[in-house]
Amino acid sequence: MAYSNKVIEHYNNPRNMGSFPKDEKEVGTGVVGAPECGDVMKLQIKVEAGRIVDAKFKTFGCGSAIASSSLATEWMKGKTLDEAEKIKNTEIVQELSLPPVKIHCSVLAEDAIKAAITDYRKKTGSNGSV
Amino acid sequence: MLGEKDSFAKSLCWNCHSEVGGEYFCDRCIKIQPAPSQFDYFQRFGLPRHLTIDLQDLERRFHELSRKFHPDFFQRGSDQEKAISLENSALLNTAYRTLRDPILRVGYLICLEEGAVKDIPAKAPPDLLEEILELQETLEEYKQVGETASKKRTDLRKVLLAEQERIGSKEMVFEKELFSLFEEWDRMQDQRLLEKDGQQAHRRSLLQRMKDLLSARTYLRTVLQDMNEGLREHHP
Numbered sequence: 001m002a003y004s005n006k007v008i009e010h011y012n013n014p015r016n017m018g019s020f021p022k023d024e025k026e027v028g029t030g031v032v033g034a035p036e037c038g039d040v041m042k043l044q045i046k047v048e049a050g051r052i053v054d055a056k057f058k059t060f061g062c063g064s065a066i067a068s069s070s071l072a073t074e075w076m077k078g079k080t081l082d083e084a085e086k087i088k089n090t091e092i093v094q095e096l097s098l099p100p101v102k103i104h105c106s107v108l109a110e111d112a113i114k115a116a117i118t119d120y121r122k123k124t125g126s127n128g129s130v
Numbered sequence: 131m132l133g134e135k136d137s138f139a140k141s142l143c144w145n146c147h148s149e150v151g152g153e154y155f156c157d158r159c160i161k162i163q164p165a166p167s168q169f170d171y172f173q174r175f176g177l178p179r180h181l182t183i184d185l186q187d188l189e190r191r192f193h194e195l196s197r198k199f200h201p202d203f204f205q206r207g208s209d210q211e212k213a214i215s216l217e218n219s220a221l222l223n224t225a226y227r228t229l230r231d232p233i234l235r236v237g238y239l240i241c242l243e244e245g246a247v248k249d250i251p252a253k254a255p256p257d258l259l260e261e262i263l264e265l266q267e268t269l270e271e272y273k274q275v276g277e278t279a280s281k282k283r284t285d286l287r288k289v290l291l292a293e294q295e296r297i298g299s300k301e302m303v304f305e306k307e308l309f310s311l312f313e314e315w316d317r318m319q320d321q322r323l324l325e326k327d328g329q330q331a332h333r334r335s336l337l338q339r340m341k342d343l344l345s346a347r348t349y350l351r352t353v354l355q356d357m358n359e360g361l362r363e364h365h366p
Contacts, residue, residue, distance in 0.1 A: 031256065031259045031260060031263060032259070033258075033259045033262075033345075033349055035341075035344070035345030035348055035349070036345075036348070037348070037352065038348040038349045038350075038351060038352025038353070039352070040259055040262050040263055040266065040349070040353075042263055058263070058266075058267075060262075060263070060266040060353075060356070
């Protein structure tokens with residue numbers, strides 16, 4: 001299957017690949033998986049004063065999953081938790097021109113965003129609007 | 131088979147327009163008929179929606195139906211007959227390949243049932259995902275350490291080989307557990323014909339367990355495949 005140029009671009013130059021130490025208190029971690037294909041995605045956020053100052057990801061899966069998570073970290077940076085939570089998988093699909101069979105990759109990225117935010121809130125006991 | 135005969139009776143023969151009473155051939159003009167589109171793979175073989183399948187019996191049914199539909203027998207038929215025989219054969223082959231394999235079979239059954247039970251969310255086992263992530267990271271480290279012999283490389287390879295074995299046997303355990311649920315499902319299917327109340331919750335939880343095991347197995351297989359490749363390509 002042919003990937004769109006944007007997917008290839010993210011795949012070749014992934015943004016924000018890597019990880020933060022999980023135990024740091026300003027870090028939220030989300031680990032999610034796609035049961036259909038066995039892809040696994042880890043997405044982390046670093047939060048300061050309710051705003052995401054940095055984000056990192058590690059994805060073991062296909063090009064679309066890597067591109068989706070790369071794009072997600074790019075979009076999350078600078079957003080408040082509430083804003084980041086509103087990122088929809090459909091926006092990722094649109095931006096990367098994902099074909100129908102790869103939509104689950106964008107869903108995975110959306111789930112990872114939510115999981116990371118939830119983890120951060122649980123950790124700090126805050127609702128993010130501090 | 132419950133209610134199947136009713137669905138046959140509703141369709142009309144494309145050739146003589148009488149009600150089709152037979153399974154795949156019109157009773158009256160004996161022309162081949164397309165398999166009813168609402169037929170699932172089990173129904174195609176006249177089987178109940180059970181997970182334990184006698185493979186010899188399935189093969190026998192497959193050959194019997196194949197012989198009926200085979201495009202060779204319709205070479206001198208009309209275009210319509212040729213097309214129907216071709217389509218029936220193709221569908222039959224797909225159905226056979228799916229039901230023959232226990233993993234494809236249970237995956238297909240879950241898909242079918244999800245339509246009826248409304249989508250069952252796939253619960254991602256967090257421990258398992260963490261474990262896989264760690265493995266993938268070790269594998270990545272191994273790939274990056276370079277081809278030249280070093281202690282680090284030897285150590286990483288040793289770890290990965292041990293993990294390969296551990297994950298492989300873990301997959302077997304999951305598979306065994308999944309297969310052990312087949313009988314439970316079949317028993318429930320049989321009882322359902324007699325008693326309809328109070329089965330919904332049990333049915334749902336059983337499907338959920340099978341789905342979770344199936345997805346856990348997929349995660350393990352994916353990481354195992356990556357490990358196999360990584361260890362092969364970066365040979366000592």
